[in-house]
Amino acid sequence: MIRVLLADDERMIRAGVRAILSADPGIEVVAEAGDGRAAIDLALAHRPDVAVLDVRMPTLDGLAAAAEIRRVLPDTQVVMLTTFGEDDYVASALAGGANGFLLKASDPRELISGVRAVADGGAYLSPRIAHRVLSELGGDRLARTSSARTRVGTLTPRERDVLALVGEGLSNAAIGRRLHLAEGTVKAYMTTIMGRLGARNRVQAAIVAHEAGLVAEVPGPRA
CATH class of the missing domain: 1.10.10.10 (Winged helix-like DNA-binding domain superfamily/Winged helix DNA-binding domain)
Structure with missing residues (x-):
């Protein structure tokens, strides 16, 4: 069972992502947070296999939360959720230790594939966003x-x-x-x-x- 922490400040987005992930019998959403600071606290409490984090969140953004989670919990893999127009965040997310980068508008199967890939030791870049973000990496x-x-x-x-x-x-x-x-x-x-x-x-x-x-x-x- 892949244990997932989900963090996004928009409740409807969290509900949608949770529903998609919960449709896979091998994935369990063990905790949810609405900001980056809470995401770190819940990660320490639950020690999930994967943390799925929104890039933009109040109190502490997803990038800072990802870096801290990877620092204190190196066995927890991180997948970042983003939207078109936020390509410039990718370099920072990868530098902070993120293992995957997905669009919120991705096919639901891609979200499940991405979470499964990073949980299994892989790295996942959404094909729909990869060609847009590569130029932002320098x-x-x-x-x-x-x-x-x-x-x-x-x-x-x-x-x-x-x-x-x-x-x-x-x-x-x-x-x-x-x-x-x-x-x-x-x-x-x-x-x-x-x-x-x-x-x-x-x-x-x-x-x-x-x-x-x-x-x-x-x-x-x-x-």
Whole structure:
């Protein structure tokens, strides 16, 4: 059972997200908060597997709450919820230790997939928002794309297959099942991949996968 803390200052949004997550028999929402400070207190009290946090909240915003939760509870994974037009928050969220980034307007199945992915040790960037936020992570988009493709070019075909699935948010176990590899083999691939890409963590590797075009991007509505 994946235990989830949900934090959003809008009650209707919380109710909707809770209903979506509760529809999955393997997910339980154990606590809810309306601001970032309360989210931290409840995280310490319940020690959830995943904290789903809105970016903008009163008292303490989701970015600060995410960073503090990751600092005091390193085993709790964090998924940030956002809307179009808040792309500039992504870099700060990832720097603070967030493992996933989802749009509130995403397909409900994507929310469940994202929570399951990070709970299982993966990293999840909503395909609908990835192509909008990459340019906000620093540097020229074309230069970053070129750099990412050059770095990915150092990988073997099998390593690129693994990286593409990392970009989709799959954990090592899920990648192993998809590619018919032992989980330990996938782990070894990941060590090599992150070394060649110069990625410090799985989220950075996922970003490179998106930048290099290894992950199919689904265009979202314009802001």
